[in-house]
Amino acid sequence: MCSSDLADKVRMRVTMTDQAIRIEGLHKTYAGRRGETPKEALKGIDLEIPEGSIFGLLGPNGAGKSTLINILAGLVVKTEGQVTIWGFDQDINPRQSRASIGVMPQELNMDPFFTPRGALEVQAGLYGVPRAERRTDEILDMIGLTDKAEAYARTLSGGMQRRLLLGKALVHGPRILVLDEPTAGVDIELRQMLWKNVRRLNEQGMTIILTTHYLEEAEEMCDEIAIIDKGSVLVRDSTRHLIDQMDSKTLLIQPDMPPPDDLALPPGVTLERRAGGQLAFGYATTRTSPDDILAALREAGIRIRDVATEQPNLEDVFLDLTRANARSEEHTSELQSRISS
Numbered sequence: 505m506c507s508s509d510l511a512d513k514v515r516m517r518v519t520m521t522d523q524a525i526r527i528e529g530l531h532k533t534y535a536g537r538r539g540e541t542p543k544e545a546l547k548g549i550d551l552e553i554p555e556g557s558i559f560g561l562l563g564p565n566g567a568g569k570s571t572l573i574n575i576l577a578g579l580v581v582k583t584e585g586q587v588t589i590w591g592f593d594q595d596i597n598p599r600q601s602r603a604s605i606g607v608m609p610q611e612l613n614m615d616p617f618f619t620p621r622g623a624l625e626v627q628a629g630l631y632g633v634p635r636a637e638r639r640t641d642e643i644l645d646m647i648g649l650t651d652k653a654e655a656y657a658r659t660l661s662g663g664m665q666r667r668l669l670l671g672k673a674l675v676h677g678p679r680i681l682v683l684d685e686p687t688a689g690v691d692i693e694l695r696q697m698l699w700k701n702v703r704r705l706n707e708q709g710m711t712i713i714l715t716t717h718y719l720e721e722a723e724e725m726c727d728e729i730a731i732i733d734k735g736s737v738l739v740r741d742s743t744r745h746l747i748d749q750m751d752s753k754t755l756l757i758q759p760d761m762p763p764p765d766d767l768a769l770p771p772g773v774t775l776e777r778r779a780g781g782q783l784a785f786g787y788a789t790t791r792t793s794p795d796d797i798l799a800a801l802r803e804a805g806i807r808i809r810d811v812a813t814e815q816p817n818l819e820d821v822f823l824d825l826t827r828a829n830a831r832s833e834e835h836t837s838e839l840q841s842r843i844s845s
Contacts, residue, residue, distance in 0.1 A: 546571055606673035607673055608686055621653040
């Protein structure tokens with residue numbers, strides 16, 4: 505099948521599905537080595553990623569994100585479940601599903617003796633893109649490597665090599681782009697260039713899947729978020745709704761004098777003393793109002809010079825969910841130990 509025929513089939517699927525990726529009951533168990541116990545990396549993942557979205561796939565190290573991405577890319581064989589990419593079942597139409605997705609990996613994996621132009625041409629050839637349909641010059645310009653097109657990859661800086669990885673992921677015109685920790689260890693200029701390109705690709709209709717440990721990036725970029733931990737999806741929701749569900753805020757007070765150590769505060773309110781004498785009062789919005797905290801300060805005779813609030817962010821959501829999951833796992837393990845004994 506030539507590339508143009510495949511592209512036509514891919515375009516036909518656009519009207520048949522509003523989910524770029526649909527994952528149902530996905531399991532992956534790695535066989536144990538040298539007598540070790542088999543490791544269950546994915547434990548029945550169910551996930552839908554909407555077409556045209558920028559979707560964040562977040563989780564701590566070892567959560568199963570890389571395994572999931574490698575299954576989507578066709579690099580790892582799943583143990584059980586169904587994966588549909590751009591309307592193509594991965595088991596029934598492996599070639600079409602693989603052609604619908606491009607992956608920018610976290611690791612720098614390129615031949616040091618290829619030039620950027622050569623690397624893009626070879627990658628396009630591997631995907632069966634006819635020479636007349638290749639967009640090598642366009643991609644080189646987009647990733648800012650036109651002036652380095654004929655330089656050996658080994659002479660490029662780390663940031664330039666990352667740009668080249670993005671270019672390689674785009675040579676076959678995928679409908680879905682996976683960015684695996686794309687800004688790990690890169691400078692601010694490259695980060696800004698990357699996000700500019702990602703936004704432009706998304707505006708053109710490309711679905712973006714992002715994994716990152718920089719949660720402020722995910723909060724700014726992603727329409728929706730799924731948080732994975734220990735092989736399971738803890739939550740999947742819009743980024744804004746996830747943050748809005750946090751029942752916490754911080755009231756920042758700049759007093760004209762330090763408060764006493766025995767300051768009487770409403771139940772459940774915490775106090776953190778920050779640099780410059782600033783006081784940070786943490787409270788649950790459903791139990792306490794800022795007026796309650798201000799009243800406690802007035803009762804103690806403390807004059808206030810400035811007041812501000814600090815909203816929860818995606819990092820707060822992430823830590824709250826993963827810590828709760830860890831406590832739940834510990835509790836289950838403890839119960840199992842008691843039962844077995």
